Amino acid sequence: MKYLVGIIILLERIGDSNETAWWIGLTDENVEGLWKWHDTDTLATFTDWYPGEPSTNGGGSNNEDCASIYVRESFHWNDVDCQLYKYYPICELGGTESSPEVVG
Numbered sequence: 001m002k003y004l005v006g007i008i009i010l011l012e013r014i015g016d017s018n019e020t021a022w023w024i025g026l027t028d029e030n031v032e033g034l035w036k037w038h039d040t041d042t043l044a045t046f047t048d049w050y051p052g053e054p055s056t057n058g059g060g061s062n063n064e065d066c067a068s069i070y071v072r073e074s075f076h077w078n079d080v081d082c083q084l085y086k087y088y089p090i091c092e093l094g095g096t097e098s099s100p101e102v103v104g
């Protein structure tokens with residue numbers, strides 16, 4: 001997660017981003033309170049929620065099912081309404097199980 005925060009800080013410093021938050025691909029839309037990664041459908045084993053989050057119904061919405069990295073909350077996570085807020089996604093690349101290619 002530090003890698004993703006580093007990317008966000010870099011984008012801000014080069015003036016390429018003024019986003020308030022970024023979608024990280026974590027959702028509890030299927031079972032409330034069970035946060036799963038969208039791409040693998042696996043439960044999150046690590047979370048970094050801002051104090052008081054996930055709030056489920058903050059901001060007047062009763063449907064906060066999408067986790068975001070919230071820039072103004074020191075890059076901690078906040079759940080938001082998936083339809084109400086359209087944040088850009090920021091994702092880590094998946095690892096590869098293949099051996100590195102030997103050159104030479």
Ligand SMILES: [Ca+2]
Nearest residue numbers: 028056064065
């Ligand atoms: Ca939720």
Ligand SMILES: [Ca+2]
Nearest residue numbers: 055058078079
């Ligand atoms: Ca929230």
